[in-house]
Amino acid sequence: MTFDHLTKAPFNLDSEAIAWVKATLAGLSPDDKLRQLFNLRIAGDNPNDVAAIKAFRPGGITRHAGSDMAAERALIAELNAGGSVPLLISADLEGSRMSLAGGAEMPNPLALAAIDDVEVTAEVSRIMAEEARAIGINWSFTPVLDINAAFRSAIVATRGFGSDVATVEKHALTQMRVFQQNGVASAVKHWPGEGFDDRDQHLVTTIDPLSIADWEATFGRLYRGAIEAGVLSVMSAHIALPEFVRSVDPEAGVEAYRPASLSRMLNEELLRKRLGFNGLIVSDATGMAGMGNWAKRSETIPQLVTAGCDVILFANDPEQDLGYVRAALADGRLTQARVDEAIMRQLALKAALGLHRPPAPVPSVPTEKNRVYADAVARRAPTLVKDVQCLLPLDPQKHKRVLVVSGGIVFPFFPDPLPFALPEMLRQHGFEVTIYTPETEVDPTRFDLMLYLFGDETLLTRGRIFLDWLGLTGHFGKAMQRYWHDIPTAMISFGYPYMLYDAPRVPTYINAYSTTETMQRAVVELLLGNGTWNQHSPVDPFCGLPDAKY
Numbered sequence: 259m260t261f262d263h264l265t266k267a268p269f270n271l272d273s274e275a276i277a278w279v280k281a282t283l284a285g286l287s288p289d290d291k292l293r294q295l296f297n298l299r300i301a302g303d304n305p306n307d308v309a310a311i312k313a314f315r316p317g318g319i320t321r322h323a324g325s326d327m328a329a330e331r332a333l334i335a336e337l338n339a340g341g342s343v344p345l346l347i348s349a350d351l352e353g354s355r356m357s358l359a360g361g362a363e364m365p366n367p368l369a370l371a372a373i374d375d376v377e378v379t380a381e382v383s384r385i386m387a388e389e390a391r392a393i394g395i396n397w398s399f400t401p402v403l404d405i406n407a408a409f410r411s412a413i414v415a416t417r418g419f420g421s422d423v424a425t426v427e428k429h430a431l432t433q434m435r436v437f438q439q440n441g442v443a444s445a446v447k448h449w450p451g452e453g454f455d456d457r458d459q460h461l462v463t464t465i466d467p468l469s470i471a472d473w474e475a476t477f478g479r480l481y482r483g484a485i486e487a488g489v490l491s492v493m494s495a496h497i498a499l500p501e502f503v504r505s506v507d508p509e510a511g512v513e514a515y516r517p518a519s520l521s522r523m524l525n526e527e528l529l530r531k532r533l534g535f536n537g538l539i540v541s542d543a544t545g546m547a548g549m550g551n552w553a554k555r556s557e558t559i560p561q562l563v564t565a566g567c568d569v570i571l572f573a574n575d576p577e578q579d580l581g582y583v584r585a586a587l588a589d590g591r592l593t594q595a596r597v598d599e600a601i602m603r604q605l606a607l608k609a610a611l612g613l614h615r616p617p618a619p620v621p622s623v624p625t626e627k628n629r630v631y632a633d634a635v636a637r638r639a640p641t642l643v644k645d646v647q648c649l650l651p652l653d654p655q656k657h658k659r660v661l662v663v664s665g666g667i668v669f670p671f672f673p674d675p676l677p678f679a680l681p682e683m684l685r686q687h688g689f690e691v692t693i694y695t696p697e698t699e700v701d702p703t704r705f706d707l708m709l710y711l712f713g714d715e716t717l718l719t720r721g722r723i724f725l726d727w728l729g730l731t732g733h734f735g736k737a738m739q740r741y742w743h744d745i746p747t748a749m750i751s752f753g754y755p756y757m758l759y760d761a762p763r764v765p766t767y768i769n770a771y772s773t774t775e776t777m778q779r780a781v782v783e784l785l786l787g788n789g790t791w792n793q794h795s796p797v798d799p800f801c802g803l804p805d806a807k808y
């Protein structure tokens with residue numbers, strides 16, 4: 259096995275690091291190597307879960323961190339204790355509700371694209387990396403290189419940097435560089451590109467429908483740019499790229515729709531050979547239906563490795579999934595050479611992060627300072643898309659009696675929607691706020707203002723996000739009522755930026771992109787006239803509708 263390529267980008271290892279990779283690889287038993295292929299997920303501090311991770315000895319973990327940074331550092335130190343190979347500790351540093359629990363609530367990518375200030379993106383990314391490193395996280399499955407082309411997509415919108423390729427490139431590559439400059443490896447995603455299919459790969463294998471020329475002008479440009487900028491890893495997703503596959507094999511048939519995570523043609527031929535990527539490839543989460551609907555798990559888990567993935571992301575049952583890999587190695591579907599190559603790249607990533615050396619001192623995080631910065635940045639994000647009735651700013655005397663209509667904040671990790679804090683914030687400013695129920699009589703003599711609040715950030719397994727008038731009002735008759743001719747009305751979306759598709763004639767509409775309380779406070783201040791609204795939209799909020807701007 260040759261190690262010469264590890265001296266080149268993106269690893270750029272010196273002789274000391276190369277020697278560590280060689281020695282560590284040589285010291286691993288065949289069983290160790292198979293276990294090192296896995297990245298396992300752990301949340302909380304249940305001793306049984308910690309013991310299970312330590313017993314399995316994976317190559318890395320994905321951590322859903324708690325709010326106590328010292329406790330997180332101690333937990334990660336415990337997981338590393340006694341292991342022969344340091345762990346890759348990964349997370350999705352996407353901001354908003356994916357912000358670290360003990361850190362500042364930073365804007366999500368779409369909010370950063372709305373602000374469209376590279377210096378802000380760089381500083382937000384620096385703070386996120388600083389907070390991550392403080393608890394031991396050294397690898398982020400970000401930034402997202404997806405393009406928000408299909409507005410009905412419930413998985414791209416707020417996780418990506420908008421619909422303009424140049425904007426995505428500018429901000430995503432800035433974030434990647436800053437993460438890596440601050441000790442957090444980036445995995446750009448979702449290879450080979452999401453956003454033109456409006457479905458969610460958590461639920462189905464999605465299809466990138468672009469021609470080769472169009473793909474090169476969009477995702478090809480983005481991934482080539484990331485590779486040239488030195489990105490250390492790429493996440494291969496459960497997304498097909500049929501036009502490329504058919505360009506190589508016109509008779510590919512259904513194989514043209516094989517997801518990239520399981521496609522050697524997309525990972526090895528396109529990503530490695532044609533784009534020249536020399537870093538690590540990690541699969542997207544293996545529990546997703548985008549992989550699961552292709553074949554049974556006993557086939558797909560080892561196929562991830564044979565297709566070019568160097569890390570298997572998550573396991574339903576770690577020992578069972580390990581058994582699938584062992585069986586493939588025993589019957590020849592998977593070779594030891596391919597396993598060794600995958601582990602070598604993992605070790606190279608760890609060496610590139612300096613994990614082969616004694617740990618550096620834990621950085622001090624100025625949490626309060628970061629939160630003050632997050633508050634200031636949040637005020638720059640909300641976009642006033644339209645205010646044709648000249649409603650704003652709000653006045654506690656003129657608009658005193660407020661009716662709030664909302665389905666709450668939808669977050670897939672909780673069974674029920676979370677309440678908005680914004681109504682209480684308005685009360686603190688002298689407004690009388692009523693929360694709508696299906697029994698509420700909507701009467702112009704009772705209310706001076708109606709506020710529709712939507713909390714639908716782009717998160718997994720939503721399928722579709724839309725303005726569900728029936729669900730919102732609780733009655734088919736009320737679902738058809740539009741009160742804004744009689745009661746001044748504004749809609750605010752703290753997430754999905756396309757609610758105008760189902761309410762094109764609402765007179766005042768705001769996109770705030772993120773559901774955090776930090777963003778809610780920012781919106782309240784702007785509603786009251788304490789600041790200047792952003793006028794920039796990183797996507798088309800009118801969804802192509804000719805009447806929605808009026």
